[in-house]
Amino acid sequence: MRVLLIGSGGREHALAIGLAADPAVEHLVAAPGNPGIAQLAELREVTATDPAAVAALAVETGADLVVIGPEAPLVAGVADAVRAKGVAVFGPSAAAARLEGSKTFAKDVMAAAGVPTARSFTCTTPAEVAAALDEFGTPYVVKDDGLAAGKGVVVTDDRERALAHAAECGRVVVEEYLAGPEVSLFVVTDGEAALPLMPAQDFKRVGDGDAGPNTGGMGAYTPLLWAPDDLVEQVMAEVVQPTLAEMRGRGTPFSGLLYVGLAITAAGPRVIEFNARFGDPETQVVLAMLTTPLAGLLRAAAVGELAAHPPLTWRDGAAVTVVVASEGYPEAPRTGGVLTGAERPGVLHAGTRRREDGALVSSGGRVVCATATGPDLSSAREAAYDLVSGIELAGSHHRTDIALAAAEGRTTA
Numbered sequence: 073m074r075v076l077l078i079g080s081g082g083r084e085h086a087l088a089i090g091l092a093a094d095p096a097v098e099h100l101v102a103a104p105g106n107p108g109i110a111q112l113a114e115l116r117e118v119t120a121t122d123p124a125a126v127a128a129l130a131v132e133t134g135a136d137l138v139v140i141g142p143e144a145p146l147v148a149g150v151a152d153a154v155r156a157k158g159v160a161v162f163g164p165s166a167a168a169a170r171l172e173g174s175k176t177f178a179k180d181v182m183a184a185a186g187v188p189t190a191r192s193f194t195c196t197t198p199a200e201v202a203a204a205l206d207e208f209g210t211p212y213v214v215k216d217d218g219l220a221a222g223k224g225v226v227v228t229d230d231r232e233r234a235l236a237h238a239a240e241c242g243r244v245v246v247e248e249y250l251a252g253p254e255v256s257l258f259v260v261t262d263g264e265a266a267l268p269l270m271p272a273q274d275f276k277r278v279g280d281g282d283a284g285p286n287t288g289g290m291g292a293y294t295p296l297l298w299a300p301d302d303l304v305e306q307v308m309a310e311v312v313q314p315t316l317a318e319m320r321g322r323g324t325p326f327s328g329l330l331y332v333g334l335a336i337t338a339a340g341p342r343v344i345e346f347n348a349r350f351g352d353p354e355t356q357v358v359l360a361m362l363t364t365p366l367a368g369l370l371r372a373a374a375v376g377e378l379a380a381h382p383p384l385t386w387r388d389g390a391a392v393t394v395v396v397a398s399e400g401y402p403e404a405p406r407t408g409g410v411l412t413g414a415e416r417p418g419v420l421h422a423g424t425r426r427r428e429d430g431a432l433v434s435s436g437g438r439v440v441c442a443t444a445t446g447p448d449l450s451s452a453r454e455a456a457y458d459l460v461s462g463i464e465l466a467g468s469h470h471r472t473d474i475a476l477a478a479a480e481g482r483t484t485a
Contacts, residue, residue: 075136085421092113123154147169160374165327171347174218192246194244225276255303268304272292275474292356298485356443361386392443
């Protein structure tokens, strides 16, 4: 099988590792990729959000399967263009990707499907925002209605900050705050059949103790030993299957990766958001635990044969990933800094590039993800931070408490 992977971040590096390890994959091409992915795949240049360019590359490379990593190409219709060329693609159509591309659309789908989620209002004027904030009270939750690279959400007790964020975004969804630990559940689906992956928990705030602004994610871990035993079964029955049925009923079946972001509240699981692709950095830990060949799984979803796929298999133990971020991230990340200690197994590249002189430098806010497994959460955590200790980038920062509460038994549902 010849596979074309679209994207260049830490999520795509994790996908590249899984795809390259599948014995069925004879050749892997990544576009545009990064220096970490370059160790596993042939790199090609492409504008990932250009449907015609990606489709042409799929044909040129003789791809049997195209895997689209980021959300922006999906919303732009890249999967549609590739399918139009007769090439199997893992990723939803532009119409189905609206589950991530518009939070208002996602709320409409959830309401129609009876999916448990937070009450909300879509607002376009300051007066509407103010009224919604008054309705729900603190903490205020204000979300950019469109794509914002994981940084369009503000959760705050500061009313002025909530109003300012809404003004910056324009069209926003204001919703009630959902109290409880958060869970990310990835579901591989062909639109009918659906296979859940191992639940994970990520850490959105930039600082220890969940301090500071939201980011694209500063770390993650799996499994969630504190979660209810029937959590996945319940979410599949109450969230995933009704959502897939609603999407089929609208004539826009969802095929690809449905990311269900949850809060485990006192009243049970409630959906915070849907995404239309693998989440980052949760992908790094979930795929580190998966022993089922990845390309075969994704192709089964892409060609509508998921119902016949064997049950998924997992390694024992746990996985932890810790993000090393650039100075100034998330507000104003500094790029171009020389990076050392990042070319080792377990260090996944997210925002890196090669200079003309061969030096590895930072090229984004989240630079690398130190990912490790172990027989239990504490040992996986120790191994991940050992990797972090060997990474040097001037001014960089990382959280020191990824998975700590769970390892110490302080996280409860």
